[in-house]
Ligand SMILES: Nc1nc2c(c(=O)[nH]1)N[C@H]1C(S)=C(S)[C@@H](COP(=O)(O)OP(=O)(O)OC[C@H]3O[C@@H](n4cnc5c(=O)[nH]c(N)nc54)[C@H](O)[C@@H]3O)O[C@H]1N2
Ligand SMILES: Nc1nc2c(c(=O)[nH]1)N[C@H]1C(S)=C(S)[C@@H](COP(=O)(O)OP(=O)(O)OC[C@H]3O[C@@H](n4cnc5c(=O)[nH]c(N)nc54)[C@H](O)[C@@H]3O)O[C@H]1N2
Ligand code: SF4
């Protein structure tokens with residue numbers, strides 16, 4: 155089959171080069187106005203990331219011309235970031251935006267597309283999904299989305315359930331999944347309840363707030379100014395570590411030992427909250443017995459942190475009130491849940507739960523539904539037997555299936571199933587709101603898996619590497635074009651994100667795709683149960699508000715509803731079997747897993763001296779960058795100016811010892827620990843020397859691809875995702891966290907060697 159010319163590709167990928175039509179679909183009765191600030195400026199909430207900053211937007215002629223902070227938003231107080239200001243409009247008005255549905259006309263990944271109508275797209279989806287369903291059963295149809303912190307993910311889950319499949323992948327095993335599972339097991343629903351504003355001590359672990367969350371960063375700086383103590387646990391000297399009173403730099407993946415030693419000190423010194431423990435905690439004596447094995451000097455050996463610093467940290471924290479601020483740096487790991495269990499135990503025994511200046515449990519208004527709650531509501535469920543067959547539920551029942559946090563699959567097992575048909579066939583994929591080819595570890599295998607399927611649909615904003623391997627691509631709305639209602643525990647505030655402007659081209663929000671798809675599936679007798687009762691986002695949002703007393707009208711008028719601002723100590727029982735905070739977990743015990751928080755050495759510590767000699771460095775991936783949100787904004791000029799190439803941060807001594815200097819391109823190769831294929835992968839990155847990283851550690855970002863190096867330009871449908879994307883170097887074959895099934899996206903051993911710039915495909919800045 156002849157390849158297209160570059161001009162053909164532009165014409166047929168539907169990436170408009172001007173004259174973007176704004177018609178196409180109905181807005182589902184969603185008003186785009188409703189402003190409280192006068193003129194064309196209106197209050198809204200940025201949903202570009204889950205910080206959810208309060209925003210002000212100016213709209214002219216149906217186009218957002220200004221997007222920035224709302225100083226009056228009660229939860230964010232004017233905090234905002236460049237991704238909101240430039241990224242969100244840049245994505246919306248991107249000249250390369252995918253504006254219309256397309257059907258693949260060449261081989262998968264060949265880059266040949268024909269524009270089709272929504273009716274054609276939805277009819278074909280219904281036909282082909284119904285065919286897969288008839289041949290292999292509904293469970294062979296799998297979804298992929300980010301996770302139920304976005305309404306689109308809930309809509310996806312309910313769509314699949316309606317079709318009869320409990321199988322959907324979320325990216326949370328790589329994100330906040332370990333924290334969430336620990337919180338669920340332990341009974342501590344304290345996510346985003348950090349009361350930094352009133353705290354005397356913030357314990358910040360694996361979190362670089364200065365980039366990840368402008369609201370949190372502003373609050374930490376204010377706390378510091380007020381005289382609160384900041385303790386930072388991070389192998390790297392981040393800006394947060396830079397303002398800390400005490401910075402502990404453990405070896406990657408050893409934090410559990412640190413937390414257990416802090417508990418050891420607190421118990422040994424009687425410096426914990428006995429009354430609180432007595433009343434609210436289950437299993438304190440067992441925990442006390444466990445931590446005897448972790449005195450500070452033992453933990454010092456396990457973590458590399460000086461024993462005296464561990465003692466100081468424990469005392470500072472125990473003085474309280476103290477708040478635990480945690481991040482991704484201790485999540486997405488094969489020891490992630492137990493690490494969080496150890497920190498959650500620390501929070502509990504110090505009596506810092508629901509305490510002013512501590513960690514507050516979620517106080518969503520009565521009658522308001524969160525997305526995760528809806529996932530577990532009986533009226534939205536499939537039968538138990540089907541849900542128990544969720545891929546991965548047999549191995550990780552507290553992650554996947556009916557008892558799991560979001561009831562989603564174990565992703566690497568799904569990828570295996572796509573390739574091997576085991577443990578069951580997976581033949582079709584609907585991916586929306588994720589770029590799995592870039593953001594899942596083992597890019598090569600993800601591509602093979604996508605190629606092996608009978609049918610793939612990808613909904614996206616532009617032709618991402620994931621979209622390139624689809625049969626049908628669908629144009630999605632951006633945060634400026636979507637209406638969302640959500641609850642923000644910090645504040646606490648119910649937030650509205652407005653559909654500020656009509657969608658560009660024919661872009662649709664999730665429900666506007668899934669509701670008509672399900673109608674067509676029903677007409678083909680390919681529905682198991684109708685579990686998506688809404689047909690517009692507005693109806694869905696009204697359902698979320700339920701009988702909370704908060705109305706759409708109020709939100710449309712004001713942009714948010716602020717609940718009580720002073721934290722109130724709560725006497726509610728905890729959401730566990732015992733009704734207490736389960737330091738000792740009967741649920742884990744039932745599954746034959748360690749019921750107490752424990753330390754497990756990182757996998758790399760078990761390698762042979764030979765491998766250690768070949769791979770002398772430890773890798774951290776996922777450094778956030780101010781200019782990018784994961785794989786997004788990769789073609790925006792402002793972002794490329796800030797960060798033109800994927801960086802590998804190396805200590806100058808380490809770089810110089812290898813004859814490397816700033817700006818050199820290197821090939822990074824990872825030693826795989828996986829039992830599955832065992833192989834290591836590689837990718838290319840550009841050296842940045844900095845003494846913020848330890849001598850034996852290198853760190854890099856994530857999400858790299860080059861939209862401009864498209865298939866028509868250089869026959870690379872991955873747009874560089876096999877070349878400059880760190881996930882091409884990682885594997886997804888374990889070891890897995892025994893509770894959440896999470897994989898390690900950091901802590902692997904690796905090596906680097908210089909490569910010529912010419913080895914790097916696609917445009918980049920000259921060496
Ligand atoms: N600008 C921007 N902001 C973002 C995002 C983005 O892409 N861009 N993504 C958003 C999302 S989805 C997420 S999940 C968050 C992630 O943001 P964060 O929660 O801040 O997580 P990371 O940046 O992955 O890592 C935070 C810190 O953990 C440290 N770390 C690495 N290994 C370890 C370890 O073993 N122990 C300890 N204690 N620390 C370790 C790293 O050195 C790093 O400084 O950011 C959110 N905010
Ligand atoms: N090695 C390594 N891998 C990682 C990480 C790491 O630190 N290291 N981090 C992990 C983490 S924390 C996360 S959260 C994941 C992120 O992984 P992803 O969620 O895959 O990353 P995004 O780039 O945000 O992908 C969102 C994609 O969805 C499309 N999209 C479709 N519909 C919508 C919509 O309605 N709204 C929006 N906003 N976008 C839509 C966007 O165009 C974009 O292509 O990556 C994980 N992968
Ligand atoms: S941090 Fe930036 S991208 Fe995230 S919600 Fe706030 S302004 Fe938007």
Ligand SMILES: [Mo]
Pocket residue numbers: 328329330
């Ligand atoms: Mo994330």
